[in-house]
Amino acid sequence: MHDEIDELVDDLAAAAGLAVQLTDTNFNSLTFGPHRGKVDWIRRETLLTRTTSAEIRRYLDTFNVRTAMGPVHIPADPSRDTMARLVVPVRSNGRTVGFLWFLDDGTAAHPAVLDRIVAAAERLGRLLNRDAHRQQLVADRLRDLVGEHEPSRQESIRFFEDQGWSARRVAVTVAAAVDPAAQPMDQTAVTEALDAPRGLDRKVLRAVHDDAVVLLSPAAAAEDPRRTAGRALDVLAAGGVAGWVAGVGGVHPTLAGAADSYRQARCALRVARSMSEHRPIADWPRLGALRVLTLLPVQALQQAIEPRLLPVLADATLVETLRTYLVEAGDIRRTCAALHVHRGTVYYRLRKIEQLSQLSLRDGDDRLTIHTSLHMARLAGMA
Structure with a gap:
């Protein structure tokens, strides 16, 4: 599909003899033809970054490009050092799906040239619409692949196998905001960031699912899913979607394991949201004993916490000291x-923890109880 779009844009550039660029509806570059001769700073910036800054968008919006039903001529502006442009909406089924941009020296005003441009825009509209429908179909199939409905899951396995995924090892990444209540997901911003020209690799399948983004990636090596997760967080941040973390599921040998990898990634995401030391990416295979705790619902975690530890959990300073002491395997130095405090301060806090809880940090069973309860409290949002 993308090769067909690139070929059409190249042919149009050659036929019109003009520098042409195809963008999405937010003016971000999708592809462009050969450029010969002079270009202005707007074209240069959008070609180099493949995105359009807010400053450029504001300038172009003064010409009502987004609401145009037909070609729009933008005059040159020497005060802004901008060249003249012809903008042609790319439409499909009554809606605009992109724009064709030409640096216009007057050639585009010729009726024969303009007719050819408009005809190409109509064809591009059909191609972009087909591409959008395909992306939606892939997203729907991906949601079914990781869902609980077995017939739909089997149907999706067959769908992706037909697309060449049958012999691939796969892993699932789930990315979401650290605090979904404080940062509700802007689905449009997320989709645009992942699908931007310099966004996520096309071979990584993606879908918005509940409060998160689900990514299915091929995994030739164990590190591949983690790299995919890191790349996803990077492009989301670059697209203005900040404060996100990711959970990575285990690698499975076939598509049949994608649902398990998804559940593992969801569990890992709980860890990334609850425990700052596991941010921005929590990896299921690396979570160790935490894997067991992530399988428990919040209510079960709350009920399983050692009651004698509750007074300690109410004091953030004591919780931080206790967590650090346990992470450092009881090494006071x-x-x-790690805490940037004096040895005497640490000893004082540890004694206070033992007094409040009536548990001993020198007793193996008590220490296991404390450490497990602390993990459960953090996963349950109580510490």
Whole structure:
């Protein structure tokens, strides 16, 4: 599909003898033909970054490009150092799906040239619309692939196998905001960021699912899914979607394991949201004993916490000290260094923890109880 679009844009550039660029509805570059001769700073910036800055959007919006039903001529503006442009909406089924931009030296005003441009825009509209429908179909199939309805899951497996995924190892990544209540997902911004020209690799399938983004990626090596997750967070941040974390599921040998990888990624996402030391990416295979706890619902975690530890959990300073001490395997020197406090301060806080809880940090069973309860409390949002 994309090769067909690129070929059509190249042919149009050659036929019109003009520098042409195809953008999405937000003026971000999708593809462009050969450029010969002079270009202005707007064209240069959009070609180099493949995105359009807010400043450029504001300028172009003064010509009502987004609401245009037909070609729009934008005159040159020497004060802004901008060249004349012809903008042709690319439409399909009564809606605009993109724009063709030409740096116009007057050639585009010729009726024969303009007719050819408009005809090409109509064909591009059909291609972009087909591409959008295909992306929607892939997203729907991906949601079914990781869902609970077995017949739909089997149908999706067959669909993706027909697309060449039958012999691939796969892994699922789930990305979402750290606090979905504070940062509700802007689905449009997320989709635009992932689908931008310099966004996520096309071979990574993606779908918005509930409060998160689900990514299915091929995994030739164990590190591949983690790299995919990192890339996804990078392009989301570049697209203005900040404060996101990701959970990565285990690698499975076939598509049949995608649902398990998705559930693992969801569990890992809980860890990334609850435990700052696991941000921005929590990887299921690396979570160790935490894997067991992530399988429990919040209510079960709350009920399983050692009651004697509740007074300690109410004090953020004691919780931080306790967590650091346990992470550092009871090494006082490393605990002091990590907390940037004096040795006496750490000893004082540890004694206070033992007094409040009536549990001993020197007793193996008590120590296991404390450490497990602390993990459960953090996953349940209580610490």
